[in-house]
Amino acid sequence: MGRYLIRRSLFLIMVVVVVSFLTFLIFVKLPAGDPARRAVGRTTTPEQIENARKAFGLDKPLYVQYWRFLRGFIPWPPSQPLEMIAGKPPPPDGPWLDATEPDGPYYSYGNFVPVKEEIARRLPITGTLAIGAAIIWLLLGIPIGILSGVRRRSVADRAAMIFAIVGVSMPIFWLAQLLLYAFWFKLRILPSSGIPIGYEGWGGALRAAAEGRFILPWVSLAYINAAFYARMVRGNLIETMNEDYIRTARAKGLSERRVIYKHGLRGALTPVVTMLGLDVGLLLGGAFITETVFGLPGIGQLAVSAIGTNDFPMVMGVTIIGAFIIAVANLVVDVAYAFLDPRVRYT
Amino acid sequence: MPQPLLEVKDLRVHFPTDDGLVKAVDGVTYSLAPGETLGIVGESGSGKSVSSLTVMGLITPKQANISGEVLFQGQDLLKLPKDEMRTIRGAKISMIFQDPMTSLHPFYKVGFQISEAILEHQEISKKEALDQAVEMLARVNIPHPKDRANQYPHEFSGGMRQRAMIAMALALNPDVLIADEPTTALDVTVQAQILDLIDKLKSEFNAAVIIITHDLGVVAEHCDNIMVMYAGKAAEFGNTEDIYYKPLHPYTWGLLRSIPRLDEDTHERLHPIRGLPPSLINVPPGCAFHPRCPYRFEPCDKEVPALLPVDGHHAAACHLSLADKQRIRDEEVMARG
Numbered sequence: 001m002g003r004y005l006i007r008r009s010l011f012l013i014m015v016v017v018v019v020s021f022l023t024f025l026i027f028v029k030l031p032a033g034d035p036a037r038r039a040v041g042r043t044t045t046p047e048q049i050e051n052a053r054k055a056f057g058l059d060k061p062l063y064v065q066y067w068r069f070l071r072g073f074i075p076w077p078p079s080q081p082l083e084m085i086a087g088k089p090p091p092p093d094g095p096w097l098d099a100t101e102p103d104g105p106y107y108s109y110g111n112f113v114p115v116k117e118e119i120a121r122r123l124p125i126t127g128t129l130a131i132g133a134a135i136i137w138l139l140l141g142i143p144i145g146i147l148s149g150v151r152r153r154s155v156a157d158r159a160a161m162i163f164a165i166v167g168v169s170m171p172i173f174w175l176a177q178l179l180l181y182a183f184w185f186k187l188r189i190l191p192s193s194g195i196p197i198g199y200e201g202w203g204g205a206l207r208a209a210a211e212g213r214f215i216l217p218w219v220s221l222a223y224i225n226a227a228f229y230a231r232m233v234r235g236n237l238i239e240t241m242n243e244d245y246i247r248t249a250r251a252k253g254l255s256e257r258r259v260i261y262k263h264g265l266r267g268a269l270t271p272v273v274t275m276l277g278l279d280v281g282l283l284l285g286g287a288f289i290t291e292t293v294f295g296l297p298g299i300g301q302l303a304v305s306a307i308g309t310n311d312f313p314m315v316m317g318v319t320i321i322g323a324f325i326i327a328v329a330n331l332v333v334d335v336a337y338a339f340l341d342p343r344v345r346y347t
Numbered sequence: 348m349p350q351p352l353l354e355v356k357d358l359r360v361h362f363p364t365d366d367g368l369v370k371a372v373d374g375v376t377y378s379l380a381p382g383e384t385l386g387i388v389g390e391s392g393s394g395k396s397v398s399s400l401t402v403m404g405l406i407t408p409k410q411a412n413i414s415g416e417v418l419f420q421g422q423d424l425l426k427l428p429k430d431e432m433r434t435i436r437g438a439k440i441s442m443i444f445q446d447p448m449t450s451l452h453p454f455y456k457v458g459f460q461i462s463e464a465i466l467e468h469q470e471i472s473k474k475e476a477l478d479q480a481v482e483m484l485a486r487v488n489i490p491h492p493k494d495r496a497n498q499y500p501h502e503f504s505g506g507m508r509q510r511a512m513i514a515m516a517l518a519l520n521p522d523v524l525i526a527d528e529p530t531t532a533l534d535v536t537v538q539a540q541i542l543d544l545i546d547k548l549k550s551e552f553n554a555a556v557i558i559i560t561h562d563l564g565v566v567a568e569h570c571d572n573i574m575v576m577y578a579g580k581a582a583e584f585g586n587t588e589d590i591y592y593k594p595l596h597p598y599t600w601g602l603l604r605s606i607p608r609l610d611e612d613t614h615e616r617l618h619p620i621r622g623l624p625p626s627l628i629n630v631p632p633g634c635a636f637h638p639r640c641p642y643r644f645e646p647c648d649k650e651v652p653a654l655l656p657v658d659g660h661h662a663a664a665c666h667l668s669l670a671d672k673q674r675i676r677d678e679e680v681m682a683r684g
Contacts (some may be wrong), residue, residue: 244449245449247450248444248450248451248512250405251405251437252436252437253435253436253464254433254437255467256464263452266452267452267454270454321409341453341454342501343499343501
């Protein structure tokens with residue numbers, strides 16, 4: 001078990017490094033516009049552009065640039081704090097000069113904050129959104145799936161499957177607008193989109209959640225997934241109930257309730273764990289549409305705006321974080337699976 | 348003849364499907380005395396499994412139209428409420444299945460799965476049930492039963508799993524054990540072990556056994572009586588000697604001739620029964636076997652032959668006259684060896 005975890009962790013680091021290298025190559029080799037030129041504004045001299053290039057470190061060899069980019073994500077030892085954010089006046093040659101420090105943080109081209117800090121600031125929003133939504137869709141999807149699977153072809157089953165078809169087919173942004181229109185604009189019982197200034201960190205995200213600011217985003221995001229999960233649980237359960245071991249359980253004289261909930265569900269729900277891990281991992285890397293529609297300053301929104309402004313460091317940062325979270329989610333799923341299914345062994 | 352323990356009378360199990368009514372079992376009658384071993388033999392789709400699943404109450408009126416009677420100790424199981432049937436199923440009548448690879452739950456320990464059956468029917472603690480499960484594993488000759496009870500099915504070999512299934516089925520000392528193709532999925536060497544084990548435990552537990560199989564050779568030395576089924580009906584019924592040495596139905600002849608023999612000239616081919624088992628939706632009129640029967644004559648495609656006793660309780664459902672049957676049997680079938 002210990003050896004397995006070490007091996008998987010090393011593999012995880014390797015995956016993230018490979019992803020970082022590929023992202024770096026893509027964004028350095030195929031830049032949509034010269035970042036130095038964009039940074040200095042419209043009326044400039046070639047000298048100023050050259051200065052900016054130096055300031056960004058774009059004149060350095062690629063491996064130096066890559067190392068600085070990577071160094072920006074390695075948590076230890078901590079990189080130097082950015083003085084500008086602490087309220088000091090910007091250095092005379094421009095705010096990004098610190099960026100030339102070989103050990104300095106990796107800055108966004110857009111607003112000159114360290115990429116790592118910006119991502120850390122937004123992670124609580126995305127985290128609250130993803131985890132809250134996941135809880136809702138599990139609480140909805142699994143019971144609906146079970147009910148539908150157990151009472152196959154009943155009215156309840158048909159209703160549940162209509163619920164699922166609607167959920168699977170409805171685009172999130174449309175559902176989100178619909179919910180906003182109804183519950184905020186017309187009924188005025190839920191807050192509008194956005195998170196007010198000053199709601200910082202996990203405390204701020206939870207406060208916003210307590211004020212109901214996450215309810216509509218949660219519901220929008222949860223509905224489509226609840227629909228998927230309901231269908232998956234139903235299908236799995238129906239399939240499991242045809243297994244030979246279910247017949248054995250019945251032959252033992254067990255009650256139908258025990259046959260379904262002890263023997264059937266155990267087999268039917270195990271794959272749900274896999275799905276859940278990967279889905280939550282994916283969402284933690286940014287729920288782009290939901291965050292954009294509801295004006296939630298999360299990772300997804302950050303990624304969208306960074307792409308829009310050619311903020312390469314930020315795009316790369318978001319990509320790395322996304323890859324890292326998904327790799328971790330995969331590892332968690334695999335380890336969890338070995339606990340749930342005795343046939344799976346760590347090797 | 349002793350008072351029968353289990354009597355199945357004119358059992359019919361018809362499954363309504365989109366393609367039509369599947370007459371899986373169409374009028375089967377047999378009885379089982381305490382301590383008796385009955386073999387039910389037939390090809391796939393002859394209704395042998397369905398008839399025993401119905402006896403177990405594992406085929407419900409929701410799934411199929413069931414008629415007839417299943418009298419167990421004088422009580423009609425088909426009329427019993429679900430909950431009462433559950434107290435009999437697994438405790439008084441229990442069953443082991445064809446494929447031990449898939450019949451045990453892969454996520455639960457073997458000991459737990461056996462103790463679960465015990466707990467369902469006895470008011471004892473989990474600890475006691477588990478102890479009983481370990482004891483049962485020992486009785487089916489599983490070495491280190493205590494450790495084995497703590498393992499998952501995938502850690503068992505095929506034969507061991509079937510032993511575990513037998514332990515589970517016998518844990519509550521049932522009156523009837525139904526073994527549905529208990530050896531089909533196992534290696535030949537293990538097959539004999541399992542059948543011997545069933546024999547041994549049958550006398551230890553004083554149970555009656557029904558062995559369902561498609562292989563006449565397998566059950567020869569383990570059965571008292573044999574019922575040969577074809578297309579949901581009994582083709583022939585008799586004691587083992589009758590079926591093996593004095594068979595009176597062309598289908599039984601076919602089955603016997605299709606058993607490969609080691610003591611014969613090796614260049615002789617196997618003798619399969621020509622044709623395929625009939626569709627149970629469109630069962631051929633008259634005798635269901637007539638399209639494949641080399642001895643068919645005039646009434647065979649029109650009249651359904653009744654299962655008529657020949658001597659004692661040996662009975663066959665065939666239109667041929669007894670004299671013809673005996674002649675064909677002696678000249679063509681048994682002459683072979």
